[in-house]
Amino acid sequence: MRVLWNELKKILTWKMLVLLIFINSVLYFLLIEFDIEYFPNGSDMYSYNLGIEMIKKYGITMDRDEFIDFEKTYADDVKKADDYLQSREEFGEEGLETYEKFRDYDWVNRSGKASELRDEVFFNQSVDLFWELQERERLIEFYKWKDSIPERLSKKKQQRFEELIAQKKFGLYPEVAWMNFKRFIANVGIAILFSVVLVISPVILKDRSRQIVPMQYTTKKGRKLFRTKILAGVIATFIVITALLTVYFSLYSLNNTSMFFDVRVNTFIGNESWFDPTFFQFIMLFISGIYIIGLVFGLLSMAFSSLVPNMVSLIGIQIPFVIGFLIIGLYPLLPDMISIWNPKWLSLISYCTIIIIVILFTAVLWKREKKMDIL
Amino acid sequence: MIVVKDVSKQYGDFTALQNVNLEFGNGLYGLLAPNGAGKTTLIKMLATLIAPTEGEIFYNGKNINDMDDRYRERLGYLPQQFGYYKNYSPKQYLLYLAALKGIGKKDALDKIEELLEKVALSDVVNKKMKKFSGGMIQRVGIAQALLNDPEILILDEPTAGLDPKERARFRHLLTDLARERLVIISTHIVSDIESIANEIIMIRNKQLLYKDSVADICATLNGCVFETTIDYDQLEDFRKNNILLSEKQEYGNMTVRFIHKGDSEIEWTSVPPHLEDVFLYEYRDELEGDN
Numbered sequence: 001m002r003v004l005w006n007e008l009k010k011i012l013t014w015k016m017l018v019l020l021i022f023i024n025s026v027l028y029f030l031l032i033e034f035d036i037e038y039f040p041n042g043s044d045m046y047s048y049n050l051g052i053e054m055i056k057k058y059g060i061t062m063d064r065d066e067f068i069d070f071e072k073t074y075a076d077d078v079k080k081a082d083d084y085l086q087s088r089e090e091f092g093e094e095g096l097e098t099y100e101k102f103r104d105y106d107w108v109n110r111s112g113k114a115s116e117l118r119d120e121v122f123f124n125q126s127v128d129l130f131w132e133l134q135e136r137e138r139l140i141e142f143y144k145w146k147d148s149i150p151e152r153l154s155k156k157k158q159q160r161f162e163e164l165i166a167q168k169k170f171g172l173y174p175e176v177a178w179m180n181f182k183r184f185i186a187n188v189g190i191a192i193l194f195s196v197v198l199v200i201s202p203v204i205l206k207d208r209s210r211q212i213v214p215m216q217y218t219t220k221k222g223r224k225l226f227r228t229k230i231l232a233g234v235i236a237t238f239i240v241i242t243a244l245l246t247v248y249f250s251l252y253s254l255n256n257t258s259m260f261f262d263v264r265v266n267t268f269i270g271n272e273s274w275f276d277p278t279f280f281q282f283i284m285l286f287i288s289g290i291y292i293i294g295l296v297f298g299l300l301s302m303a304f305s306s307l308v309p310n311m312v313s314l315i316g317i318q319i320p321f322v323i324g325f326l327i328i329g330l331y332p333l334l335p336d337m338i339s340i341w342n343p344k345w346l347s348l349i350s351y352c353t354i355i356i357i358v359i360l361f362t363a364v365l366w367k368r369e370k371k372m373d374i375l
Numbered sequence: 376m377i378v379v380k381d382v383s384k385q386y387g388d389f390t391a392l393q394n395v396n397l398e399f400g401n402g403l404y405g406l407l408a409p410n411g412a413g414k415t416t417l418i419k420m421l422a423t424l425i426a427p428t429e430g431e432i433f434y435n436g437k438n439i440n441d442m443d444d445r446y447r448e449r450l451g452y453l454p455q456q457f458g459y460y461k462n463y464s465p466k467q468y469l470l471y472l473a474a475l476k477g478i479g480k481k482d483a484l485d486k487i488e489e490l491l492e493k494v495a496l497s498d499v500v501n502k503k504m505k506k507f508s509g510g511m512i513q514r515v516g517i518a519q520a521l522l523n524d525p526e527i528l529i530l531d532e533p534t535a536g537l538d539p540k541e542r543a544r545f546r547h548l549l550t551d552l553a554r555e556r557l558v559i560i561s562t563h564i565v566s567d568i569e570s571i572a573n574e575i576i577m578i579r580n581k582q583l584l585y586k587d588s589v590a591d592i593c594a595t596l597n598g599c600v601f602e603t604t605i606d607y608d609q610l611e612d613f614r615k616n617n618i619l620l621s622e623k624q625e626y627g628n629m630t631v632r633f634i635h636k637g638d639s640e641i642e643w644t645s646v647p648p649h650l651e652d653v654f655l656y657e658y659r660d661e662l663e664g665d666n
Contacts, residue, residue: 002474002480003474003475006471006474010460207458210458210459210460211454211456211457211458212458212459212460213458214419214422214424214452214454214456214458215452215454215457215458215472215519216472216475217423217424218422218423218424218447218450218452219447219472219475219476219477219523220444220447220448220475220476220477220523221444221474221475221476221477222423222443222444222447225475371426373419373424373425373426374419374424374425375419375425
């Protein structure tokens with residue numbers, strides 16, 4: 001235990017902590033800040049508010065009666081908009097005395113005055129009602145298309161769409177919180193991946209380049225220390241991921257999306273998935289995924305660390321792996337891991353494959369380490 | 376007792392050691408050979424860092440690789456390049472290595488205090504090693520090799536970086552230690568071991584050349600080592616006809632120490648051979664190659 005603790009102390013140094021904070025600060029401001037600071041962004045605010053209102057009023061699903069009620073609310077709001085427009089003479093002068101006329105107006109060939117009035121409603125006075133009406137119309141439109149299936153789908157995807165329609169799982173709820181989370185986790189995934197590789201990479205190489213290995217391997221512990229170093233690396237990876245997830249999810253909590261947590265992912269607009277977890281369950285899935293990817297990259301870093309001769313080679317060999325994963329694997333394995341637009345078992349098979357490969361690779365390295373000459 | 380039986384080591388096509396047979400009991404052994412002769416290969420095999428390509432090494436009748444940690448817990452080892460964490464103090468580093476050697480923290484703290492006193496580092500126990508001189512680092516290395524009170528102590532070039540006073544202190548320390556354990560020192564500095572080694576091992580052409588006491592090894596050159604004084608102008612010719620061991624300028628002439636096998640001349644003084652004479656004689660080809 002003392003040996004493991006010593007190895008862990010060698011990885012998690014103050015210097016490393018400072019470097020970790022620096023790297024994550026840079027990545028936060030480059031990638032993540034926008035989705036925290038500007039959420040909901042602009043008109044997404046109305047979508048977000050409407051989503052909360054729907055959950056409060058109808059719960060996490062909407063049946064036909066509830067939709068009729070939703071349409072009724074829309075009609076009431078249209079009436080309010082009519083009253084507003086009729087209370088303003090200038091709208092009447094431009095032929096915009098009702099919301100219907102306002103909505104159907106030929107805005108492409110608009111007059112200068114009409115344009116001014118529209119800007120006034122939407123931007124200068126920012127009348128919430130008009131924004132909300134647009135969002136309600138969008139949701140009603142989606143509801144009307146709920147039984148339609150996109151063309152040119154594979155058989156399995158088509159079956160899944162049919163299943164969802166049969167189970168009355170339609171994309172009805174505003175997707176703003178969901179899309180925000182997907183962008184957020186993709187970028188958190190990048191930050192965590194870089195952090196793990198940064199912290200874990202030198203674990204084995206450092207002792208070798210400082211010529212400490214001959215002393216270590218001639219002690220009672222001997223070459224078994226290699227396994228302890230790997231274990232320390234895995235624990236350090238776990239600690240780094242946990243710490244970063246704690247920080248990033250604390251920041252994410254500022255987005256105040258918890259009211260959407262019980263909504264099933266298939267009921268967010270445009271988010272058909274192979275499985276149907278709730279938003280919260282998906283967060284848990286993401287967390288499991290990021291732990292697996294982090295640990296896989298941690299083990300890979302240690303494996304490379306025990307093979308390459310110096311730090312430059314270590315960085316050189318890892319860049320293609322990390323960049324390659326970010327390009328090919330990040331989205332299918334994290335935010336889109338259950339999306340219908342990827343093959344159903346892609347993520348599960350990918351996770352299993354990378355886990356098996358990395359475990360085998362580490363086992364081969366351990367076998368090699370047991371026998372190799374320490375020159 | 377360590378027995379090295381028919382041991383050879385090859386790195387690809389290169390043979391580092393060939394068919395070496397040795398026996399070590401308690402006492403101090405000096406492994407003497409020029410750089411590149413295979414000393415470190417032999418030392419590393421004894422320390423289980425390198426496996427022989429052929430042959431086996433036994434400790435008390437058991438193969439040292441099969442003994443695994445039971446062999447290593449009896450071993451103290453100082454490598455040629457002593458690596459350390461520059462931000463650690465000697466105490467921290469020795470505590471780290473003590474844990475690897477399976478020594479409990481409390482026992483380790485007592486032992487560390489005792490050893491750092493022995494190697495004259497008690498006043499820098501908690502100072503970071505990045506500020507240490509080469510000699511101080513080497514003394515930390517010697518201390519770590521002694522942490523587990525080893526039955527077998529293997530030191531590869533232990534005096535590198537030590538000043539003459541430290542070397543003398545080190546020699547005393549080794550003499551004490553070798554009384555009840557097996558100590559093997561690899562070096563190419565003859566004076567480090569000449570006066571303290573029970574036996575000297577010399578390797579040449581990848582094979583064992585000598586394993587004998589200093590006196591017996593020196594006896595191989597009895598009657599062949601001479602000193603004489605010659606004119607500086609004669610030096611070149613003298614070098615061609617004899618094997619020069621040392622030369623010194625004195626009052627405008629050269630006093631030379633040399634080996635000559637055959638009839639001696641009247642003005643030559645026969646002197647008793649030293650270990651260094653044997654070393655220079657046996658490795659003359661390698662040493663000339665280096666020069």
